[in-house]
Amino acid sequence: MALLLTQAAATSSLVSDRSLKLRTSLLLKTTNLSSFEKRAPSAMAFSIGVLQRLPTRVATPGRIVCAVPQGGKVPVAPSELEHAMRPPTNLYTVDSPHTATVLSVKKISGSNAPAETYHIVLVHDGSFPHWEGQVFGVMPAPENPFEPGDTEMLRYFSGASSRYGDYFNGRTVSLCVRLVPGTTSEILCNSKPGDKIQLTGPTREAMILGDNNPNATHIFVATGTGIAPFRAHLGRFFKENIPTFTFSGHAWLFHGVSNEDSKLYNHEFIQYRKEYPENFRYDIALSREQKNSSGGKMYVQDLFRRHATEVLVMLLKGAYIYLAGRKDMVTPIEDALGDAATEIDKDWDGILATLKKNNQWRVEVY
Template identity: 30%
Template sequence: MNAPTEAAVIKQHLIDPEICIRCNTCESICPVGAITHDSNNYVVDVDKCNWCNDCISPCPTGSIDNYRKVLRIKAYSLEEQLGWEELPAEIPSSELAAMAGDAAAQTVSDAVPEETATPEPVSDPSGQTQLNTSALGATLPPWSAAHAYTNLYGPKSAQKTVTATVTGNVRVTEVGKTAGGDYDTHHIVLDFGSMPFPVLEGQSIGIIPPGLDAKGRPHHARQYSIASPRNGERPGYNNLSLTIKRVLEDHAGQPVRGVASNFMCDLKVGDKVEVIGPFGTSFLMPNHPRSSIVMICTGTGSAPMRAMTEWRRRLRQSGKFEGGKLLLFFGARTQEELPYFGPLQSLPKDFIDINFAFSRTAGQPKRYVQDAMRERAADLALLLQDPNTYFYVCGLKSMEEGVVLALRDVAKAAGLDWEGIAASLKRDARLHLETY
């Protein structure tokens, strides 16, 4: 006979605050809304978590893959977790047994909680059920992707950080009324000298800003996607580049000075930066030479797309590029705020098919990346059916649903089985979502 529920020992899902880089991947992908955060930590609600493990693979650092066995009635609350600087120590089995009693100790289980919260379907104003877009994104890399190295440097690695030297810092957006002067975006090149730092297109790194936060503690690392290909911004050198926008207001329009973004945008050549990582094992480009890539991004979400495009361009120059399409949908408020606008215009049209979308051009109707996608419905319908085509979405979280809905509409308009296609996009690691 099982022990009473209130005496049961459970496996409580927890996030390690020491290695979490606060990238929001886990919260955005959790299908039951069990993960939340404050300015300090990301935490898991024991009453909601059903151990579906959807958050495990996408986590770039492995911080999400942690638990502690605890007495159910003494499970760690959200308030406790939000105040942690490190995970609590394991409770010895003998102590758990004493707490729960012999009968309860025999029921120690790795099973999910007996009662879990099931989210109600959400409907839009038309009465149609909205997509759970996060559940559609792949958690594994394409089958032909190169092997990614991760967590070479970090709080729980042999070496905590690696020091990189700034070898370039160039503004890549125009100055104008809509650019807002200080709301600039920079292309920053970091060199690692003799320290090994292998990366792939689609990976990211963590930057640790100098100084202390409001509580007198060292700043948490900020995550940035790598904007250069695997052989470096400057080929043959141990370097990489980042695309960073200076943050002076939050998503609600409230004034805020981004600690890391302002630090990075103000760097001079020769300055030093503390780096951890690299991170990411799923948002990787395919290596199959005939694979096609559809890239959908906004703003600095262009960083991994630039990396993929540049690697393909270098392969083409070397004669190793055998085909496959590159199709880019790139959105911003105005042309002036679009990173790399000039260089993108100079790329050969037979190499990459570029579609811009601007939502705040004076005298013009608002146009978003999903609008540009619908205009290319015929091409996208063919690519959705092609098992060698991979889709990458990167930018603000608010764009994710619109993009996936556009893909759904394209499929349905072409008479395709969207449910079957959506399942294959996830199963075959063809749809990758990285939004924040």
């Protein structure tokens, strides 16, 4: 649960003394300290102490800040979040949404990215339990100038933090949101600490781990903000000190973005790769800055093709693969694996059918 959060100001960047005090005050006000202290008094005291000691720095233009503590694992709480055998589903609906409070909004794309992307932390005070990989609906508020109060325009966003949140105390959830003018995403990206956001869910299970065995192999493929559920999983694997779960398997992340300034959470993934080189591989495709084998743009599916045979062997040995983001990457990835199967005299159609039957092939695209 301990905070140690470089996302706020410990490494960074965009937090002034005034906004830091507001965030600290907001987190403490929206956290039920009396009941939480009974469960984890020393951890809560440590968290508050770190909140009060967070340093600030002058913003550096174009700098993308790592949103996790540097070095070592962080204790998490409450331990009850590990007890559920099934993910919590549809706890809140459009008729009865949960009202969360905005804690922070940070732009995590650089100035030369073709689109603005924001990391948004919401306080739910422990009332919105979820698992890594689940999706949340954001309800248009009545004053939303674009979609005023229309529940048919409910927008869905994958959680970008683990069940413990960015503050490791089970009280927050984070979203990774690409700003699209004229939609609810613009309302989210322009929100301020203290604003209220209505949530539905959590829902969907495609991006939840297919196997919680700590020795399992997981292959993550994302485009853009499709990185959100994988950031949640990787934080659980490599950042959080969970007494009942220690990841000793293998995770491989492929991420496709436009250019260097479009990288999302890159510092976190580099940190994990440095600290756990035997357990984590990280490859990124920059479509506007790199070329594929044909001289065209390097999309994530082109990068994936280079490693398709190796991935196929992993899948045949029981690995799980997850595709999140743009749907136009799915067919090329299937084709790449099909070609790899042909090279080793395997029937790809039969393999794919088996992967789907075993829940090893998991897709959530748009």
